[in-house]
Amino acid sequence: MTALPLTEAARGATPTSSRVAAVTRLHLARRINVLVVPLIITAVVFVVTIVIQVAIQRATAGGSTAADYAAGARLNPAIAWAQTGYFVALGVSTVASTFPLAASLGTTRRDFALGTTLAHLLTSLYLTAVFTALLGLELLTDHWFGGFYVFDVGLLGAGDPATFAATIAVSSLLCLSIGSVFGAAWLRFGPRGPLAISLATVLVLAVVLLVAVPSFDALTTAFRPWWLVVGAAALIVLSVGGTFAFLRRASVR
Known part of the structure; x- marks a missing residue:
């Protein structure tokens, strides 16, 4: 681990990129949490999914065509949802548990926020690479x-590698970013911070739902997948900006 300089003069002599990289290395030093646990979750979901699909295949033997079975099996979102909660929690911990240590080593709040964002981006790219390789193996082996x-x-794109990779990259970065803003809000306001964000989110969703319901059929007809990409990107930017803002006045606990 690279300790960050403690004095203002030393900080001024150290390039910003080096200070940000030091924060990123601090996050990635938790290799078990970042690199190993997602693989363990994936392995568990893999085994459970196969067991369930074997049971379904035996229960419906001769009663459905291969196309019908494939269509039903592709509705299984387990591999996506299983990682979602963990990556939100990981985003929370990268801020809430690491910020006091980074601050004690002399890092600035700005450098910590930038380094955290970079660590989240690298983590999402790692997960994307691993999952895309597993998708390729699944397709090559005719679904194991x-x-x-x-x-x-x-x-996740029904087997299309480009859509799959983009979905994993954006969704994992979104989960980490959402977690980070919750962690930063907790550092800034205590338990009231995450609670306020949750209540505001519920209120916004309720308003959007009330506005959208009368035009639901028209929106469904006009819907395009890129709307989700734009929405996710906006949430990522909003979450990263919120993390920066909360950390500016967060106390070192």
């Missing part, structure tokens, strides 16, 4: 030699 759909699911 038994018609088991784990990564080739509709929510």
Whole structure:
């Protein structure tokens, strides 16, 4: 681990990129949490999914066509949802548990926020690379030699590698960013911070739902997938900006 300089003069002599990189290395030093736990979650979901699909195949033997079975199996979103909660929690911990240590080593709040954002980006790229490789292996083995759909699911692009990779990259970065703003809000306001964000989110969703319901059919017809990309990008920017803002006045606990 590289300790950050403690004096203002030393900080001025150290390039900003080096200070940001030091924060990023501090986050990535937790290799078990960042690199190993997502693989363990994936392995558990993989085994459970295969067990369930074997049971379904036996229960419906001769009662459905291969196309019908594939369509149903692709509705399984387990591999996506299983990682979502963990990556939000990881985003919270990268800020809430690491900020006091980084501050004690002399880092500025700005450098910590930038380094955290970079660490989240690298983590999302790592997960994207691993999952895309597993999707490729699933397709090459004709769904693990038994018609088991784990990564080739509709929510992640139904087997299209480009859509799959983009979905994993954006969604994992979104989860980490949302977690980071919750962690920063907790450092700034205590338990009231995350509670206020949650209540505001529920209120916004309720207003959007009330406005959208009368035009639901028209919106469904006009819907385009890129709307989700734009929405996710906006949430990522909003979350990163919120993290920066909260950390500016956050106390070192």
